[in-house]
Amino acid sequence: MCGIVGYIGKSKASPILIKGLSKLEYRGYDSAGIATIEDDKICHIKNKGRVKELENSNKLENLKGTIGIAHTRWATHGKPSSINAHPHLDSHENFAVVHNGIIENYRELREFLINAGYTFNSETDSEIIPNLIDYYYSKETSNDKFLNAVHNAEKDLKGSYALAILSKFDPNKIIVIKKDSPLVIGTKDNEKYIASDINAILEYTNDIFILKDGDLAYISENKIDFYNNNLNLVNRTPEKITWDAKASDKGDFEDFMLKEIYEQPVSIRETIGTRIVPNKPCDFSDINITKKYLSDISRIYIIACGTAMHAGISVKPIFERLTNIPVEVDIASEFRYRDPLIDEHTLIICISQSGETADTIAALKNAKTCGSKTIAISNVIGSSITREADFTLYTHAGPEIAVASTKAYTAQITLLVLLAIHFAEVLELPKNEIINNLKEELLEIPSKISIILENTDIIKKFAKKIHKETDIFFVGRGIDYATAMESSLKLKEISYIHSDSYQSGELKHGPIALIEDDVTVIGIITDRRLIDKSISNLQEVISRGAKTLIVTNQEIDTKLFPNVFSIPKVHPLISPLVSIVPLQLLSYYVAKEKNLDVDKPRNLAKSVTVE
Numbered sequence: 001m002c003g004i005v006g007y008i009g010k011s012k013a014s015p016i017l018i019k020g021l022s023k024l025e026y027r028g029y030d031s032a033g034i035a036t037i038e039d040d041k042i043c044h045i046k047n048k049g050r051v052k053e054l055e056n057s058n059k060l061e062n063l064k065g066t067i068g069i070a071h072t073r074w075a076t077h078g079k080p081s082s083i084n085a086h087p088h089l090d091s092h093e094n095f096a097v098v099h100n101g102i103i104e105n106y107r108e109l110r111e112f113l114i115n116a117g118y119t120f121n122s123e124t125d126s127e128i129i130p131n132l133i134d135y136y137y138s139k140e141t142s143n144d145k146f147l148n149a150v151h152n153a154e155k156d157l158k159g160s161y162a163l164a165i166l167s168k169f170d171p172n173k174i175i176v177i178k179k180d181s182p183l184v185i186g187t188k189d190n191e192k193y194i195a196s197d198i199n200a201i202l203e204y205t206n207d208i209f210i211l212k213d214g215d216l217a218y219i220s221e222n223k224i225d226f227y228n229n230n231l232n233l234v235n236r237t238p239e240k241i242t243w244d245a246k247a248s249d250k251g252d253f254e255d256f257m258l259k260e261i262y263e264q265p266v267s268i269r270e271t272i273g274t275r276i277v278p279n280k281p282c283d284f285s286d287i288n289i290t291k292k293y294l295s296d297i298s299r300i301y302i303i304a305c306g307t308a309m310h311a312g313i314s315v316k317p318i319f320e321r322l323t324n325i326p327v328e329v330d331i332a333s334e335f336r337y338r339d340p341l342i343d344e345h346t347l348i349i350c351i352s353q354s355g356e357t358a359d360t361i362a363a364l365k366n367a368k369t370c371g372s373k374t375i376a377i378s379n380v381i382g383s384s385i386t387r388e389a390d391f392t393l394y395t396h397a398g399p400e401i402a403v404a405s406t407k408a409y410t411a412q413i414t415l416l417v418l419l420a421i422h423f424a425e426v427l428e429l430p431k432n433e434i435i436n437n438l439k440e441e442l443l444e445i446p447s448k449i450s451i452i453l454e455n456t457d458i459i460k461k462f463a464k465k466i467h468k469e470t471d472i473f474f475v476g477r478g479i480d481y482a483t484a485m486e487s488s489l490k491l492k493e494i495s496y497i498h499s500d501s502y503q504s505g506e507l508k509h510g511p512i513a514l515i516e517d518d519v520t521v522i523g524i525i526t527d528r529r530l531i532d533k534s535i536s537n538l539q540e541v542i543s544r545g546a547k548t549l550i551v552t553n554q555e556i557d558t559k560l561f562p563n564v565f566s567i568p569k570v571h572p573l574i575s576p577l578v579s580i581v582p583l584q585l586l587s588y589y590v591a592k593e594k595n596l597d598v599d600k601p602r603n604l605a606k607s608v609t610v611e
């Protein structure tokens with residue numbers, strides 16, 4: 001939810017920290033702050049608003065230290081304000097802390113600290129942390145007072161946290177801790193970089209330690225000591241990250257979202273990678289799912305939140321068709337609390353772009369305790385969910401920065417389609433014809449998407465026409481309903497226009513009461529078998545005054561429907577990979593018409609690490 005950066009080395013810390021924060025703004029952007037140490041004193045600046053405002057602050061020039069921590073916030077406790085912004089300092093200004101996560105028992109700790117003479121300025125849960133460290137520091141008699149004080153304070157914390165901590169008593173050290181919120185450390189010669197995610201520091205180094213839950217790292221410019229929960233030294237080795245640092249720059253695009261929409265041909269190709277092998281079964285040697293196991297399971301659950309959940313809905317038909325195993329798709333926040341009927345005969349597939357979504361991780365953990373096997377689908381190497389699951393499969397969409405997910409969505413569908421094919425091949429079901437056909441079609445998807453991306457005028461014009469509207473409806477039947485849901489979510493997220501999605505056949509059971517003159521209804525039609533039915537549903541709304549946009553790869557009478565966006569023909573079971581693209585663009589252009597910040601929509605964060 002929040003973004004953390006830290007630096008220790010020979011260079012001035014503040015420019016590096018600000019740059020890192022701007023790469024993490026997708027994690028939260030209601031306030032930001034920075035702290036460095038100079039002359040054995042902690043200096044800090046905090047601002048309400050975006051990182052840009054912090055960067056433009058005339059006080060920033062005064063921060064000259066070569067060690068520092070910084071934070072961009074997405075409010076959970078206390079409104080966005082400079083007082084609630086991080087870093088938080090203790091009452092004596094001895095320690096500064098940036099925190100991502102939630103301290104669940106902060107009220108009782110605050111009470112305890114108030115009784116011990118500490119005062120509080122903010123409404124946040126995080127402010128108790130530096131005070132608690134100061135409290136233990138004052139009681140510490142060992143030589144390693146900073147390390148022990150942090151360790152003792154951590155023992156009192158309940159909840160989730162990634163923390164970076166400065167101490168004025170140890171002006172050449174940063175301590176970081178991780179539990180249930182992500183944190184990485186980059187190392188290069190005599191410089192160390194800390195961040196919530198790899199992208200923020202990738203331009204400095206590819207050697208990255210991905211911290212595990214319970215890790216505490218004691219960092220100086222030329223050394224990192226890792227400790228476990230019992231404060232025993234442990235060995236950690238850095239991973240070589242091969243992502244290109246430029247992948248997290250906007251390049252020539254105006255916004256990350258547009259760049260990411262245009263990256264889809266490449267991200268789908270990368271996700272297919274070498275899994276499709278000519279004349280052989282798909283290569284899934286990275287997981288071990290046997291014929292016996294698949295024959296014994298009674299159900300597959302696909303669990304996720306938001307866009308990732310829509311990817312699950314898009315692939316339910318292909319899994320059922322190819323494997324004959326019933327599939328249920330569930331929202332993680334519901335699944336975890338509804339005592340689902342799962343056991344060792346249930347396979348759980350959890351999808352999470354970030355791999356950090358709290359509800360999805362909790363759902364996966366619950367499923368494991370019931371004996372189910374779990375597969376995580378994630379876009380982020382080493383993310384929390386990948387450490388919990390029995391098996392992990394990575395999408396290769398590259399870093400997705402815009403809050404509204406686009407290329408990760410199509411990469412998730414691609415990988416899940418391949419997984420469904422793999423299951424059918426493992427089961428040795430007599431489905432060779434459809435499987436070969438799907439493999440061929442999948443390989444053609446990138447070039448079909450490129451065709452759409454080269455012809456966007458109709459979409460831009462339609463966006464101009466509808467950008468002032470207050471309600472928009474998306475309808476589709478069968479697999480097209482998944483695209484309707486995802487399109488509606490995209491539009492809401494970034495244009496703030498209320499929109500809803502319905503199965504076309506359901507319109508007459510209620511929603512049609514909302515249709516009146518000039519209301520916009522967007523229909524998606526990609527399944528030949530359902531074309532007549534879908535058309536009559538759309539005629540029903542037209543005769544009540546609606547205007548329509550049809551996204552289709554079927555022959556449609558343009559006399560009936562003046563706005564048709566044609567997309568290339570594709571196998572109906574994988575059509576969501578193509579039909580979503582013009583509708584991602586539609587949301588984008590509507591938001592641009594409204595002059596909104598497309599990449600950072602209000603109230604949203606990309607990585608939702610709290611419930």
Ligand code: G6P
Binds near residue numbers: 357403404606607
């Ligand atoms: C947030 C984002 C959505 C995203 C969802 C799931 O709500 O705003 O765009 O789809 O989280 O994220 P995940 O990282 O688990 O795929």
